[in-house]
Amino acid sequence: MALQAPEGTKDLLPEEAKFWTHFKAVATDVFGRYGYEPIETPVFEQTDLFVRGIGEATDVVSKEMFTAISGENLKKLREGGTVKAKSRLSLRPEGTAGVVRAVVQHDLVPQGAAPVKLVYAGPMFRAERPQKGRQRQFNQVGIECLGAEEPSVDAEGIIMLMRFFATIGIPVESTALLVNSMGCDACRPAYRDAVKAYMDAHADELCDECKRRAEINPLRAFDCKNPACAAVMEHAPKITDHLCDDCRDHYDAVKTYLSGAGLSYVEDPKLVRGLDYYTRTVFEVQVTEGMGSQNAIGGGGRYDKLAEEVGGRPTPGFGFALGYERCVLALEAAGCEFPATQACDFFVACVDDSVRAEAFSIMQAFRDAGLTGDMDHQGRSLKSQFKLAGKMGAALVAVLGPDELDRGTVTIRNMRAHREREVEIAALKNFLSCFGGEPYGAPIPNIDDVFGQLEVE
Ligand code: AMP
Numbered sequence: 001m002a003l004q005a006p007e008g009t010k011d012l013l014p015e016e017a018k019f020w021t022h023f024k025a026v027a028t029d030v031f032g033r034y035g036y037e038p039i040e041t042p043v044f045e046q047t048d049l050f051v052r053g054i055g056e057a058t059d060v061v062s063k064e065m066f067t068a069i070s071g072e073n074l075k076k077l078r079e080g081g082t083v084k085a086k087s088r089l090s091l092r093p094e095g096t097a098g099v100v101r102a103v104v105q106h107d108l109v110p111q112g113a114a115p116v117k118l119v120y121a122g123p124m125f126r127a128e129r130p131q132k133g134r135q136r137q138f139n140q141v142g143i144e145c146l147g148a149e150e151p152s153v154d155a156e157g158i159i160m161l162m163r164f165f166a167t168i169g170i171p172v173e174s175t176a177l178l179v180n181s182m183g184c185d186a187c188r189p190a191y192r193d194a195v196k197a198y199m200d201a202h203a204d205e206l207c208d209e210c211k212r213r214a215e216i217n218p219l220r221a222f223d224c225k226n227p228a229c230a231a232v233m234e235h236a237p238k239i240t241d242h243l244c245d246d247c248r249d250h251y252d253a254v255k256t257y258l259s260g261a262g263l264s265y266v267e268d269p270k271l272v273r274g275l276d277y278y279t280r281t282v283f284e285v286q287v288t289e290g291m292g293s294q295n296a297i298g299g300g301g302r303y304d305k306l307a308e309e310v311g312g313r314p315t316p317g318f319g320f321a322l323g324y325e326r327c328v329l330a331l332e333a334a335g336c337e338f339p340a341t342q343a344c345d346f347f348v349a350c351v352d353d354s355v356r357a358e359a360f361s362i363m364q365a366f367r368d369a370g371l372t373g374d375m376d377h378q379g380r381s382l383k384s385q386f387k388l389a390g391k392m393g394a395a396l397v398a399v400l401g402p403d404e405l406d407r408g409t410v411t412i413r414n415m416r417a418h419r420e421r422e423v424e425i426a427a428l429k430n431f432l433s434c435f436g437g438e439p440y441g442a443p444i445p446n447i448d449d450v451f452g453q454l455e456v457e
Contacts, residue, residue, distance in 0.1 A: 049101050116146050141322055176285070182281075345394065345395055347396070408426065
């Protein structure tokens with residue numbers, strides 16, 4: 001059997017790949033208006049970065065990370081040797097840790113500087129059990145803002161994300177925005193102890209995993225999908241009853257900004273999200289219908305300790321990531337139309353092989369002008385070339401035969417108006433040469449102007 005893509009991965013075939021490109025462009029445009037600039041970091045990092053940043057006890061790090069290892073190091077391990085920490089690598093399960101590492105490494109927020117605002121897009125890798133909306137390689141777009149702890153950053157980020165969803169076509173009324181505060185080093189330890197005490201008191205109702213969580217990371221139990229655990233955790237102490245004054249003020253200010261911007265949100269004190277680095281604001285956007293259990297299309301929060309965890313100076317931060325594949329599912333669930341694919345302007349058809357060289361040169365003239373199209377590359381019959389041009393939706397077909405070539409002409413057919421006219425090749429090339437060219441970005445003729453100029457309207 002022919003080889004297949006690995007389980008949990010998905011090829012983005014041309015239509016989907018074009019939509020991914022469009023999706024990234026819209027995100028970069030919307031986020032760019034808020035001052036976010038692009039950054040690209042490696043798809044693999046030292047495993048330690050994720051262990052220290054995301055937290056060893058999280059599912060993402062303890063179970064779902066893909067390790068990357070060179071052949072040489074694999075051999076060493078098989079022979080009972082060890083590899084240095086810097087050679088222990090993992091594919092990134094999320095984008096924040098790598099971006100924060102880059103910010104620290106390149107000192108992008110020097111003392112006293114304005115916050116740095118960054119946007120990234122690319123694949124993430126998690127060894128999860130694949131299902132609809134849950135893949136092992138998936139694409140995220142995310143932003144990170146480092147260097148400011150004001151609640152306005154959190155609110156602006158959430159507002160910007162909701163604006164992006166609306167711009168890409170996900171109806172706001174089909175989403176729910178959940179918000180919570182995770183507290184800080186001052187108030188969370190006491191809260192964690194309260195949750196642990198509560199879990200200990202209900203230990204016989206919890207699954208084995210949650211019993212283990214109670215010991216190492218009790219707040220993770222809020223994410224447990226086991227219905228019995230969910231029922232127990234429903235009545236667990238609420239973080240919002242344990243916030244210190246500073247965290248409460250910060251949380252209140254975020255909510256005031258959101259309300260002021262006209263956004264409705266639901267406070268969910270059980271929202272803890274799967275990663276350890278969050279402090280204060282956390283939020284998630286869910287699609288309310290048609291997505292099943294994998295309905296979170298984006299989420300994030302504040303991480304004021306992360307820069308220190310990865311070895312930098314204290315630098316507050318806020319960020320979010322949204323899942324591309326889940327957004328596509330949300331768009332499909334909402335019955336949204338995907339943008340039409342790029343129009344095809346021209347097709348150059350050859351009557352026989354003797355005219356191929358000149359046909360190629362005419363095609364180049366169209367392309368140099370910036371128009372979109374092609375010619376036959378398989379020696380097809382004229383009839384089948386017309387069929388192909390029709391399938392491609394070409395607005396114009398330039399037909400070249402030996403007689404025309406002798407006369408220095410080519411027949412231009414307007415496929416929409418069903419009109420055609422023989423024009424001089426030199427005149428056509430001369431007209432087209434006024435457009436496009438170097439550098440890219442010069443004006444491109446409208447196909448109707450081409451017909452007008454050549455009088456085949
Ligand atoms: P997280 O980093 O877990 O907060 O994820 C951010 C967003 O990425 C989620 O809201 C999802 O939309 C998406 N996402 C996370 N994990 C997966 C996955 N395994 N497959 C597809 N999308 C995912």
